[in-house]
Amino acid sequence: QVEVVESGGGLVQPGGSRKLSCVASVGPTFTIYAMEWYRQAPGKERELVAHIHNDGSTKYADSVKGRFAISRDNGKSTAYLQMNNLKPEDTAVYFCYVRAWYNDWWGQGTQVTVSS
Helix, strand or coil, X not given: CCEXXXXXXXXXXXXXXEEEEEEEECCCCCCEEEEEEEEEXXXXXXXXXXXXECXXXXXXXXXXXXXXXXXXXXXXXEEEEEECCCCHHHCXXXXXEEEECCEEEECCCEEEEECC
16 A cells, blocks of 8 residues: 655744655555655645655755755655745645656645744
8 A cells, every 4th residue: 555644744933944754655566766845835836846866866946945955765765855944935735746667646745834
């Protein structure tokens, strides 16, 4: 049974930090080659925040460059999103997206609210 679970969301003050985790359980049939974080704010489309490939290469949305960092524990099929200097506009539901050969999956999301 495939399962993608995010955690770490919550309320944080502007300028604060938060670390999100994504644990993927996809079984031996599938090989994960990349993991990504997306976010969706109310009334807006879902957008790519960060991407990490098996080879360690990363990509970021311009709006989070220099503030967010994606990392991954390949052995545990886990991805992290370290978010620093958070701004109110970072408020959104953050989703993990797992890319495997011939298949991909979404997590259910975790809410991050940046407010004083």
